[in-house]
Amino acid sequence: MLIQVxxxxxxxxxxxxxxxxxxxxxxxxxxxxxxxxxxxxxxxGEPVGSKAIAAxxxxxxxxxxxxxxxxxxxxxxxxxxxxxxxxxxxxxSGYRLYIDELMNAKTLxxxxxxxxxxxxxxxxxxxxxxxxxxxxxxxxxxNCATVVKNVAPKFSVITKVEVIPTGxxxxxxxxxxxxxxxxxxxxxxxxxxxNEQMEFFSKYMAENLQGVSIDELDENTIExxxxxxxxxxxxxxPLLQGVCELAEGFRENEIRVEGEKxxxxxxxxxxxxIVRFFENKNEVVKNMLDDSFGxxxxxxxxxxxxxxxxxxxxxxxxxxxxxxxxxLGVIGPMRLDYAKVIPYIEYLTDRITNLIxxxxxxxxx
Amino acid sequence: MLIQVxxxxxxxxxxxxxxxxxxxxxxxxxxxxxxxxxxxxxxxGEPVGSKAIAAxxxxxxxxxxxxxxxxxxxxxxxxxxxxxxxxxxxxxSGYRLYIDELMNAKTLxxxxxxxxxxxxxxxxxxxxxxxxxxxxxxxxxxNCATVVKNVAPKFSVITKVEVIPTGxxxxxxxxxxxxxxxxxxxxxxxxxxxNEQMEFFSKYMAENLQGVSIDELDENTIExxxxxxxxxxxxxxPLLQGVCELAEGFRENEIRVEGEKxxxxxxxxxxxxIVRFFENKNEVVKNMLDDSFGxxxxxxxxxxxxxxxxxxxxxxxxxxxxxxxxxLGVIGPMRLDYAKVIPYIEYLTDRITNLIxxxxxxxxx
DNA sequence: TGTTAGCACTCTTTTTCTTTGAGTGCTAAT
DNA sequence: ATTAGCACTCAAAGAAAAAGAGTGCTAACA
Numbered sequence: 001m002l003i004q005v006x007x008x009x010x011x012x013x014x015x016x017x018x019x020x021x022x023x024x025x026x027x028x029x030x031x032x033x034x035x036x037x038x039x040x041x042x043x044x045g046e047p048v049g050s051k052a053i054a055a056x057x058x059x060x061x062x063x064x065x066x067x068x069x070x071x072x073x074x075x076x077x078x079x080x081x082x083x084x085x086x087x088x089x090x091x092x093s094g095y096r097l098y099i100d101e102l103m104n105a106k107t108l109x110x111x112x113x114x115x116x117x118x119x120x121x122x123x124x125x126x127x128x129x130x131x132x133x134x135x136x137x138x139x140x141x142x143n144c145a146t147v148v149k150n151v152a153p154k155f156s157v158i159t160k161v162e163v164i165p166t167g168x169x170x171x172x173x174x175x176x177x178x179x180x181x182x183x184x185x186x187x188x189x190x191x192x193x194x195n196e197q198m199e200f201f202s203k204y205m206a207e208n209l210q211g212v213s214i215d216e217l218d219e220n221t222i223e224x225x226x227x228x229x230x231x232x233x234x235x236x237x238p239l240l241q242g243v244c245e246l247a248e249g250f251r252e253n254e255i256r257v258e259g260e261k262x263x264x265x266x267x268x269x270x271x272x273x274i275v276r277f278f279e280n281k282n283e284v285v286k287n288m289l290d291d292s293f294g295x296x297x298x299x300x301x302x303x304x305x306x307x308x309x310x311x312x313x314x315x316x317x318x319x320x321x322x323x324x325x326x327x328l329g330v331i332g333p334m335r336l337d338y339a340k341v342i343p344y345i346e347y348l349t350d351r352i353t354n355l356i357x358x359x360x361x362x363x364x365x
Numbered sequence: 366m367l368i369q370v371x372x373x374x375x376x377x378x379x380x381x382x383x384x385x386x387x388x389x390x391x392x393x394x395x396x397x398x399x400x401x402x403x404x405x406x407x408x409x410g411e412p413v414g415s416k417a418i419a420a421x422x423x424x425x426x427x428x429x430x431x432x433x434x435x436x437x438x439x440x441x442x443x444x445x446x447x448x449x450x451x452x453x454x455x456x457x458s459g460y461r462l463y464i465d466e467l468m469n470a471k472t473l474x475x476x477x478x479x480x481x482x483x484x485x486x487x488x489x490x491x492x493x494x495x496x497x498x499x500x501x502x503x504x505x506x507x508n509c510a511t512v513v514k515n516v517a518p519k520f521s522v523i524t525k526v527e528v529i530p531t532g533x534x535x536x537x538x539x540x541x542x543x544x545x546x547x548x549x550x551x552x553x554x555x556x557x558x559x560n561e562q563m564e565f566f567s568k569y570m571a572e573n574l575q576g577v578s579i580d581e582l583d584e585n586t587i588e589x590x591x592x593x594x595x596x597x598x599x600x601x602x603p604l605l606q607g608v609c610e611l612a613e614g615f616r617e618n619e620i621r622v623e624g625e626k627x628x629x630x631x632x633x634x635x636x637x638x639i640v641r642f643f644e645n646k647n648e649v650v651k652n653m654l655d656d657s658f659g660x661x662x663x664x665x666x667x668x669x670x671x672x673x674x675x676x677x678x679x680x681x682x683x684x685x686x687x688x689x690x691x692x693l694g695v696i697g698p699m700r701l702d703y704a705k706v707i708p709y710i711e712y713l714t715d716r717i718t719n720l721i722x723x724x725x726x727x728x729x730x
Numbered sequence: 731t732g733t734t735a736g737c738a739c740t741c742t743t744t745t746t747c748t749t750t751g752a753g754t755g756c757t758a759a760t
Numbered sequence: 761a762t763t764a765g766c767a768c769t770c771a772a773a774g775a776a777a778a779a780g781a782g783t784g785c786t787a788a789c790a
Contacts, residue, residue, distance in 0.1 A: 049782055064734050067783065085741045085782050126551055160531055166524060166541040174539060174549070176531040182549050184539070186491055264629040265636050275626070414753055429763050432754065450753050450770045 026076070030069045032059065034078055035102040037070075038090045042335040045268070047087035092301045095312075095334070099298055103339045108347055115141075116347055120355075126180035127356050131318065131326055132256070134348045139259025142341050144332035145274075146258045147285055147313075151326050154251075156181070157213050161205040161243060163198060173239060175246040177214060183249050187242045191235060201236055204229065209243070217247040255285050263311070268333060273308045285329070296346060300334060310334050314342060316349040320356050328352075391441070395434045397424065399443055400467040402435075403455045407700045410633070412452030457666045460677075460699070464663055468704045473712055480506075481712055485720075491545035492721050496683065496691055497621070499713045504624025507706050509697035510639075511623045512650055512678075516691050519616075521546070522578050526570040526608060528563060538604060540611040542579060548614050552607045556600060566601055569594065574608070582612040620646050628676070633698060638673045650694070661711060665699060675699050679707060681714040685721050693717075 026034075036056055040048045050063040050070060059066070070088055073079045078094035081087070090098065108116075119137030121129045131148050139146040156179035164172045171187045193201075208225055209217070222244045226237050263274050277284060284305050300312035308331070315329040328349055330341055391399075401421055405413045415428040415435060424431070435453055438444045443459035446452070455463065473481075484502030486494045496513050504511045521544035529537045534557055538550045558566075573590055574582070587609045591602050628639050642649060649670050665677035673696070680694040693714055695706055 047782090051782080062734050063782095064736095064784095065732080068733085071784080081783085083741060084784095085739085085780090087782065123553070129551070160529065162529055164525065164527055164539065164541070166547070167545065170545065172539070172541060172547050174529065174537070176529070176537060178532075180532065180535060180551060182531070182537050182551065184547050184549055186494075186545065186547065188488070261625055261629055261640070264626050265640065271630050275630070412753090416753080427763050428753095429755095429765095430761085433762090436755080446754085448770060449755095450751090450768085452753065 029059075029061070030073060031102060033066060033069050034073055034090075034094060035098060035104075037073075037079060037088055038094060038098040038102070041089050042337060045335060047082055047089050049087035052087070095300065099338050099342075105338075106340050106343050108343050112344075113347065116344065117351070120348075120351065122355065127318075127320065127325060127352075128179070128181045130352050130355060131328060134328055134352060135256070135258045138328070138330055138341075138345060138348065139262060141344065142330055142332060142337075143259075143262045144330045144336070144341070145260045145263045145278075147281070147315075147329040147331060148256045148258070149285060149327045149329075150254060150256075151324065154215050154254075155179075155213075155323070155325075156250075157211050158209045158217070158247075159211075161202075161209055163193075163201055163239060165193070165198070168192065171239065173242045173246060175243065175250075177250065181250065183246050185242050185246050185249070187239055189235070189238055193235065197232060197235055200232055201239060204232075204236075205243070214247050214250045217244065219244060255281050257281060263331065266333060269311050270309055277308050295349075296342070298338070298342075312336055314338075314345055316345045318349050318356075319353045325353075325356065394424075394426070395438060396467060398431060398434050399438055399455075399459060400463060400469075402438075402444060402453055403459060403463040403467070406454055407702060410700060412447055412454050414452035417452070460665065464703050464707075470703075471705050471708050473708050477709075478712065481709065482716070485713075485716065487720065492683075492685065492690060492717075493544070493546045495717050495720060496693060499693055499717060500621070500623045503693070503695055503706075503710060503713065504627060506709065507695055507697060507702075508624075508627045509695045509701070509706070510625045510628045510643075512646065512680075512694040512696060513621045513623070514650060514692045514694075515619060515621075516689065519580050519619075520544075520578075520688070520690070521615075522576050523574045523582070523612075524576075526567075526574055528558075528566055528604060530558065530563070533557065536604065538607045538611060540608065540615075542615065546615065548611050550607050550611050550614075552604055554600070554603055558600065562597060562600055565597055566604060569597075569601075570608070579612050579615045582609065584609060620650050622646060628696065631698060634676050635674055642671075642673050660714075661707070663703070663707075677701055679703075679710055681710045683714050683721075684718045690718075690721065 036053050037048045050066040053059055053066050054063045077091055079088040080091050119133055121133035131150055135146045135148045156177040159178050160176040162174040166172050169189045169192055173185045173187055176182050222240050226233055226240050257278055296316045298314050299306045306313055312334050313329055313331045315327050317324050318326045330345055401418050402413045415431040418424055418431050419428045444453040445456050484498055486498035496515055500511045500513045521542040524543050525541040527539040531537050534554045536552045538552055541547050587605050591598055591605050622643055661681045663679050664671045671678055677699050678694055678696045680692050682689050683691045695710055
């Protein structure tokens with residue numbers, strides 16, 4: 001499992017120590033204590049005191065000893081006190097160490113896996129539908145918000161454009177991409193099309209758009225195509241405009257959010273910040289993939305423009321044929337049950353990665 | 366304007382008076398005072414005292430007089446006091462009277478109308494898209510949640526079913542209804558279809574499904590169709606299954622919610638109740654249309670299973686060819702700016718009603 | 731040297747009590 | 761019928777006191 005945690009240390013009171021030193025300073029007991037503090041804080045949300053830790057079964061020292069260790073952990077920047085007479089809460093560094101090394105990541109039982117599988121929309125194995133269903137599953141099971149970035153549109157090409165008459169002057173445009181995604185759009189024309197016109201359109205689309213990347217298909221391309229249509233120009237131009245909008249739709253559709261209300265319903269996270277974050281999701285979340293991080297990353301603090309205080313974001317990549325095809329993210333409170341959520345998201349992205357690769361194999365047989 | 370307000374008087378301390386009596390007891394000044402209390406409470410959310418009312422320009426009596434009137438209004442069940450030494454707030458009956466008779470409904474300026482029009486998705490005049498855009502507009506402009514019930518699917522019939530190959534063993538099913546709505550679905554088959562099979566399917570669909578009501582198309586119908594297919598049964602059955610699911614999709618799509626987060630962000634409304642209400646939206650909101658109320662109704666208290674405390678719901682019907690085609694609802698705080706929101710929702714539903722009727726005319730020319 | 735009991739100290743939280751002030755209802759005068 | 765005046769009520773705000781959780785430090789102990 002490759003996990004990478006980012007934090008621009010806002011609270012790193014010590015110069016970065018190399019691993020050796022840290023290990024010396026952090027003996028096993030201190031690590032267990034830190035883990036226990038984080039564990040407890042994640043559950044209760046209350047600062048954790050020495051007494052509570054001492055009461056744990058696998059800690060066999062007195063509160064006084066624990067106090068000493070905690071003071072040390074605070075010195076090292078892993079814990080902090082809200083005020084003098086309170087227990088400790090983890091700092092960003094504390095969370096980072098916890099996630100990287102300390103926590104006891106839950107191993108998924110077969111039942112867990114079955115549960116997760118049951119959410120996946122396996123019957124319709126387009127990348128889109130799969131990722132979407134995974135997103136919904138995570139939002140529901142973790143009570144968090146989830147974000148999905150599907151870059152498939154960027155890399156995919158048009159495989160088919162159809163026009164289907166559905167009523168007087170009403171036509172449905174249908175666009176299918178190589179990634180198996182479909183969009184349709186209703187167009188209202190000034191005139192009814194003759195059979196000949198429709199045939200021409202189909203042929204013209206097949207000849208000129210099949211294999212064209214979604215990303216390339218902009219207003220300019222369309223204008224050129226319109227200009228080259230000759231006699232058919234006037235009647236068919238609106239349809240081409242529709243084609244352009246469909247492509248636009250594929251591109252826009254890049255980032256979707258699920259379970260935003262789970263976040264809004266919590267009062268330990270600032271509502272305004274949540275709303276602002278999702279309003280700008282297109283710009284903000286864009287960076288989610290641009291960086292060359294590992295397959296799974298945990299962001300908090302002010303990492304990569306992630307700006308919701310008191311909350312964190314786990315992002316995991318989905319691959320197709322070795323290339324990043326999208327990513328799935330969970331946004332929850334800072335004190336998230338990482339030990340559970342990380343395996344969940346990991347399993348789902350792995351599963352999807354497999355599913356969409358399998359398909360491909362299948363297709364190419 | 367036909368407005369109907371429902372309240373199961375939980376606080377009606379007097380036996381129902383007939384209109385005559387009420388008018389006698391409620392002279393013009395008392396009515397103005399009641400209106401002023403509600404107006405002020407809607408804006409500030411604070412109990413309103415006699416002094417504040419006396420300060421209003423069109424009230425030319427002393428606080429003492431107003432106190433007497435307010436005491437009377439309380440006796441009549443229109444106002445109440447949170448506690449002895451506080452101002453008054455409206456009761457449900459107070460709101461009802463206010464909405465029915467007292468409030469000064471805003472007349473929409475041309476600018477307002479232009480604003481509202483700009484939200485409507487007029488280019489793609491399917492009932493669905495229109496209602497959807499109106500729903501979004503209202504959610505945004507009023508900062509409330511909106512609910513949409515589209516019964517069009519129930520009454521509409523299938524006008525077209527197409528199957529389009531999009532890759533190895535991958536087919537897109539496309540279904541168009543008489544109300545102009547379109548849905549598609551990806552099907553994965555075990556075999557590739559021959560041209561002949563596809564032609565048969567198209568013809569078979571045209572012969573057997575065109576004109577069939579969405580509501581009737583269930584598993585049974587499909588089974589019969591499969592059985593009657595003869596040789597093609599094995600290969601095409603999965604497609605028919607897909608057709609069935611498409612119809613199901615149209616039916617499910619009945620109730621949609623927009624701007625739920627606007628409600629969640631307020632802290633004067635119980636989060637849990639909001640979530641529960643929307644979880645059960647399918648059952649709860651179903652009644653919205655079943656009753657034979659007027660075109661526009663305002664629900665609060667415990668009307669018709671509306672169970673969010675401290676909030677109210679305005680529902681307005683959308684007609685098509687004289688028949689109820691759907692409805693649009695706004696759910697907001699009890700102290701909603703009814704004088705503004707009601708004209709808004711009224712305008713939008715009228716506009717949509719016109720638009721979808723116009724189209725029909727158009728289509729039938 | 732690491733661990734621990736004991737204790738004084740700190741600082742939030744909770745509780746209790748007091749004060750303040752908005753708003754009322756009633757009475758008597760206009 | 762309206763209004764000024766006044767005593768009264770009660771939530772909200774403020775102040776003071778008590779409680780309690782948790783700490784750091786010291787000194788004793790294994």
